[in-house]
Amino acid sequence: MESTEEALPRLNGLKILVVDDDAAILRSLKRVLAGLGAEVTGVGGVREARLSLSVARPDAVLADLQLKDGSGLDLLPDYLAECPRGTFYMITGHGSVDNAVRALRRGARHYFEKPVDPLALARRLESDLAGARERGDLAETLAPYLTFCDAAMVEALRDAPRFARSREPVMIQGETGTGKELVAHALHGLSLRANGPFVAVNCGAIPDSMLEAELFGYEKGAFTGASRQHRGRFEQADGGTLFLDEIGEMPAAAQVALLRVLEEGVVHRVGGERGVAVDARIVAATHRALEERVHAGLFRQDLLYRLNVLPIELPALRERPADIALLARHFLENSLRDMEWPGSAPVFRPEAIARLEAHAWPGNVRELRNLMARLAVRLPEGLREIGAELLAPLLPGGKGRASCGEGVLIPRGTTLADAEWLLIDAALKDSGYHRGKAARQLGIGERTLRRKLNDA
Ligand SMILES: Nc1ncnc2c1ncn2[C@@H]1O[C@H](COP(=O)(O)OP(=O)(O)OP(=O)(O)O)[C@@H](O)[C@H]1O
Ligand SMILES: [Mg+2]
CATH class of the missing domain: 1.10.10.60 (Homeodomain-like)
Known part of the structure; x- marks a missing residue:
């Protein structure tokens, strides 16, 4: 028999803090949410809620706007500071929509008007928190390599952990300084061959005439100066990852040779007869739109198909505004730590963040990192807050x-x-x-x- 009822939402393992001074509401929300698998704490006021926030670090907070000892809204900044990945919801009485809108502007996810339908609320939590959990998991998995929080990066890197476990080639595209090399390291580090070598070749930095010898190696006497046999980068990367950086710059002859290696899994050293079997996972990167190079006859279409099996396209920094503040803080803290800055790093005032967000960042994350390094050495000791005026001369x-x-x-x-x-x-x-x-x-x-x- 087909059921017409929708499946119940599942909140398994989620930690939820409910703050309401109406005991009946508290009880009914607690009962329903706990029944769906959540771990629910209920408190009646702002003071108690604050204590609970730092101890329990809930995944979500549901707070009534009007409480006996203050407004639930007061909890919002504390909560987001304590649990940056948390999700905050307001419960509002009838007619206090203005305040609810204020809450949304300050970072609350949604507001529920009383009387609250617990099941509708649970459905909303389920869909919001599944997304938040996925974002958090991804950021955590990649944290040793990259720092990010913007949805555009989450989207771009969503498949990276799975790509890491595959043997197929990955093609990373993105403007200069967007983190292509870091992604290549992440793909290696999260792969089953993480203990094997990571070998990088910058195809744009090696003279055309030497690239093939560099990649595939050569036999003694293959050309003038080849006084002994040399293992190329492919062989060096055996059992690990070969990172072909700036692949768009690869000259035509090397493209042909590369295609052959990819198809046969065998490397021929320059001047060598015999093929050497090599097991290297290929990660390629380019700052160019390779399709354009193909149209211009500068890059082989068959090679592009062979390399572009698992694509990752990194957005420019200006296309991921939420990362600007996060990375600015991250790099500033790193620079100050290196300088043994006493105490905690100063924070950016909102207008300073706005100034950073208004910049176009043609050099992307690298430009931001360098700017923070230049800022760090200029900060007067003991400074607590950074205003826009300190950034202006550096931009x-x-x-x-x-x-x-x-x-x-x-x-x-x-x-x-x-x-x-x-x-x-x-x-x-x-x-x-x-x-x-x-x-x-x-x-x-x-x-x-x-x-x-x-x-x-
Ligand atoms: N998400 C990030 N988190 C932390 N650091 C980052 C991030 N993205 C980039 N960086 C830093 O920015 C700099 C540039 O990154 P990377 O070398 O990976 O860029 P790229 O895309 O390879 O650039 P190019 O095309 O110029 O080679 C590096 O110092 C890197 O550590
Ligand atoms: Mg690079």
């Missing part, structure tokens, strides 16, 4: 950063280095963050631009 263009119409306004007093940044910034914006086009507009080579961005 490209400083205070005078402005674009007017088609031109770039460079105020008097701008340093040469900052003026250069203004132009780079404008060229990147004009080109839709296409480094090749931006470099052409600036009249420099793309490699030079990349170096400037890397050194930012």
Whole structure:
């Protein structure tokens, strides 16, 4: 017989704190939520709730707005500071929607109006917290490698732990400084071959004529100067991971040879007859849209298909605004720790965060990390809060950063280095963050631009 009833929500193992001074509501919520598998604590006021927050560290808090000793809203900042991954809900009496909206703005997830339907509430918790748990698990799994919280990164990296366990090639795409190399390390570290070697090759940094010898090795006498046999990077990566960085720069001849290795699982040293079986997992990375290179005849389509089995596309930093504040804090704390800064790191004031969020970050996370390193050495000792004025001189263009119409306004007093940044910034914006086009507009080579961005 088919049941028309919806399945009951499952809250197994979730820790929920309910704060309400109405004993009847408290009892009924506790009964229903506990019946669905949650571990529920009920308290009647703000003071008790505070005590419970730090001890129990609940996954979710449901708080009534009006309590005898204050407002449930007062708990929100404490809770989020204590449990950044927690989810906060308001329970409001009829007619206090304004306050509920205020709560939403400050980070509450949702509000329930009285009389609360416990089952509807449980359904909402189930769907919200499953997402929160998934986000938290992913961030935790990848925490030794990458720091992130933005939904765009969660989306991009959702499959990374599973990809890590596969043998198929992974292709990581993303602008410069988005963390491609860190992702490659994560894929190795979370794989079954984590104890094997991790070998990286930057295909853009090795002269074309040497790349094949570098990758596949050579036999003694294969060419002038080959005085003895040499194992290439492929062989060195046997049993581990071979990271082919900047794969888009690979010259045509090496592309053909690589395709053959991928298809046969066998490496031929330059000048060698015999193939050597190699078990290396390939992770490739590129800052370019490889499809465009294929269209331009610079990259082999068959190689792209062979490499692009498990794709990971990292969003630019400006496309994941929630990560900006998190990473700024992370890098600042690291820099200050290295400098043996006494006490806890100062916090960013909201307008400082807004200033960071307004910047376009053409150099992505690397640019943010370098900026924090420059900020750390400038902080006066004992400073508790960082305002926007401390950041202004460090961001490209400083205070005078402005674009007017088609031109770039460079105020008097701008340093040469900052003026250069203004132009780079404008060229990147004009080109839709296409480094090749931006470099052409600036009249420099793309490699030079990349170096400037890397050194930012
Ligand atoms: N999510 C992150 N958490 C912590 N550090 C990060 C993160 N993303 C990037 N970084 C740091 O930013 C810098 C650049 O990262 P990485 O070298 O992985 O970028 P990339 O995408 O390989 O850049 P490029 O294309 O220029 O080679 C590194 O110092 C790295 O440690
Ligand atoms: Mg890189």
